[in-house]
Amino acid sequence: MIAGGNLATVFGASRRGGRDRGGARQSGMSDVEIGPAVASGKRPPKNPLKRIWRWLQRTPVRSFVIYPAAVIAFELIRHGGTLIFLPWGAALLIWGYLQYRIVRSFRGRHGGGGPGLELPPQRLVEEGPYRYTRNPMYLGHLIFLLGLAVTFWSWLALIILLANAVWFHIRVLGDEKNLLQRFGAPYAAYCERVKRWIPGVI
Numbered sequence: 001m002i003a004g005g006n007l008a009t010v011f012g013a014s015r016r017g018g019r020d021r022g023g024a025r026q027s028g029m030s031d032v033e034i035g036p037a038v039a040s041g042k043r044p045p046k047n048p049l050k051r052i053w054r055w056l057q058r059t060p061v062r063s064f065v066i067y068p069a070a071v072i073a074f075e076l077i078r079h080g081g082t083l084i085f086l087p088w089g090a091a092l093l094i095w096g097y098l099q100y101r102i103v104r105s106f107r108g109r110h111g112g113g114g115p116g117l118e119l120p121p122q123r124l125v126e127e128g129p130y131r132y133t134r135n136p137m138y139l140g141h142l143i144f145l146l147g148l149a150v151t152f153w154s155w156l157a158l159i160i161l162l163a164n165a166v167w168f169h170i171r172v173l174g175d176e177k178n179l180l181q182r183f184g185a186p187y188a189a190y191c192e193r194v195k196r197w198i199p200g201v202i
Contacts, residue, residue, distance in 0.1 A: 063141045063164070064097060071148055071157045084153045092147025099140030103129050107137070124183070126190055132199040134190070138168050139197060172196060 055061060075083055111125040129136040142165055149157035179187050195202055 059141070060100065063144060064100075067145065067157070067160050068148055071152055071154050071160070074156050075152050075154050086151055086153060089147050089150030089152075092150060093144055094147075096140045096142070096144025096147055099129075099143060100137055101140075103137040103140060124186065124190075126194075131194065134194050134196050135168075135172060138172075142168065169197075 056066065072083065106128050107125060110128065111123060133139055142161065145157065145161040145164055148154070149161055176191070180191075
């Protein structure tokens, strides 16, 4: 929400050392989450309130901090100070969050660069979790949000899940066009081999 950024799952920079003809660093980042400041190329604001606002806009902050807090508060109010809690739903919360963290670490080790566009990956990554789905990190977000809906049996969390699924998918479609223009045949071949979301399904 992953940091935003490209949402396909092939990473890399151009063979010209990761820079275009004008000397600007190129990025083929995918399944990556960046904040508005990084996406626009602007430096993070010095004002503490603006920095906090930028932080709150980051995809993982929304998924793993803001949404759970909002759902818990809503359900407490709705049920008069009590919560419906289904322990087996917590397994989805753990699975989704761990998938996000593990894939993020894997991408950094094998693709190089950092979590945002400031330090883009240096090569295409098609192995590991990216062998099975083109967007394993964002899939982790959605699994976590599904766990949120199940754990607290919350229709608000279900709405959040559906809205984010649509948002991620639209974002992926746009980023895939950019990646296809940038990487050409190797990226197209990768898309033919690996499904966008669920391994072997869609």
